[in-house]
Amino acid sequence: MRHSASPSSAVPAPAASSGARGATRVRRERIVAMVQSGETAVESLSAMLAVSPSTIRRDLAELRRDGRITRTYGGALLTGHGHETTVDERDGQAWEQKHAIARRALELVADGDTVFLDGGTTVGQLVPGLTSFRNLTVITNSLTELPTLMEAPFTVIFLGGELRRPSQSTVGPLSEEALRRVSADHAFLGADGIVAGRGICEADLTQTIIKESMSRNALRTHVLADSSKLGNAPFTAWAVLSGGYTLITDDGATAEQLRPFDQDAGVEVVIVPAGPAKRPAGLST
Structure with a gap:
C-alpha cells in the first residue's frame, strides 16, 4: 500500500534544507567579499567564519565552478583580477x-x-x-x-x-x-x-x-x-x-x-x- 506523507511530517525537512542553503549562500557571499578585501588563505577564511577548512574548500570549489573566483595554492583570488584602468x-x-x-x-x-x-x-x-x-x-x-x-x-x-x-x-x-x-x-x-x-x-x-x-x-x-x-x-x-x-x-x-x-x-x-x-x-x- 502506498502511503502519502502527512503535512506535519513533510514540511519540516524542506524548511531545514532551505535554511541550510540560505546559510551557505550567505557564507559564500562573505567569502567573496573577504577575498575582495585581501583575505585569500583557507586557514584565515576558516578562522574568521568559524567553520572547518574543509567547508571553506567546498565553498571555494563551488565559487570556482560558478566562475566567481580562481583557486590558488592554499586560497583563492577573485576572477577578473588584473583589469587595470588607465x-x-x-x-x-x-x-x-x-x-x-x-x-x-x-x-x-x-x-x-x-x-x-x-x-x-x-x-x-x-x-x-x-x-x-x-x-x-x-x-x-x-x-x-x-x-x-x-x-x-x-x-x-x-x-x-x-x-x-x-x-x-x-x-x-x-x-x-x-x-x-x-x-x-x-x-x-x-x-x-x-x-x-x-x-x-x-x-x-x-x-x-x-x-x-x-x-x-x-x-x-x-x-x-x-x-x-x-x-x-x-x-x-x-x-x-x-x-x-x-x-x-x-x-x-x-x-x-x-x-x-x-x-x-x-x-x-x-x-x-x-x-x-x-x-x-x-x-x-
Whole structure:
C-alpha cells in the first residue's frame, strides 16, 4: 500500500534544507567579499567564519565552478583580477575627494624639503600646489606631471626606467637603482587599493617595488587614497610599508572601513572633508 506523507511530517525537512542553503549562500557571499578585501588563505577564511577548512574548500570549489573566483595554492583570488584602468580613465573619478586629499597633503610640505612623488591621479593633484614653492627637490617616476614640474622654479629629478603605459610611470631596475641613491623628507604614494595590515595593492609587482623603495628612503610616508580604496584589493601585487605611514582619505569612509586602520599602531589616519571643488575645464566626471 502506498502511503502519502502527512503535512506535519513533510514540511519540516524542506524548511531545514532551505535554511541550510540560505546559510551557505550567505557564507559564500562573505567569502567573496573577504577575498575582495585581501583575505585569500583557507586557514584565515576558516578562522574568521568559524567553520572547518574543509567547508571553506567546498565553498571555494563551488565559487570556482560558478566562475566567481580562481583557486590558488592554499586560497583563492577573485576572477577578473588584473583589469587595470588607465590614468586618463581614472582622472575624473572621485575628483573632489582627490582634490581635498591632495590639498591636505600639501600642508605637510615646507620649503627646503625633498619629496618623492609616486605616479597616479591623486598624488598628481599635489603638483600644481607644489609649484608655489621656491626651494624644493621633487623626485618622481610620473610622466604625467612632468609638463607642470618643468615650469617649477625648483629641482626636479626624474627616475628613468621602463615605461608602464597604463600608469604613465617608470619602473624596473633603472628606477630602483636611482632610488637607492637618494632620500627624502616625504614620500607621497597613491594606491589602487589599501588593506590594513597588508599594505598597498597594485596591478604590477614592479610598481610595488618602487613604492616600497620610496617609503624606505623617506623620513615620512603618506598614502593618499580616497575612501573607495580602503579595504579594497583589486589586484594581487602588494607594497608592504613596514615603517608605518599616514593615511589621508576623505570623509566618505565608513566606520567599518576605518576600523582596521585605527587598530593598526603603525598607521595614522587623517580624514578630510570632500566638499565641492572647481574642476579644471574639460575634465570628465
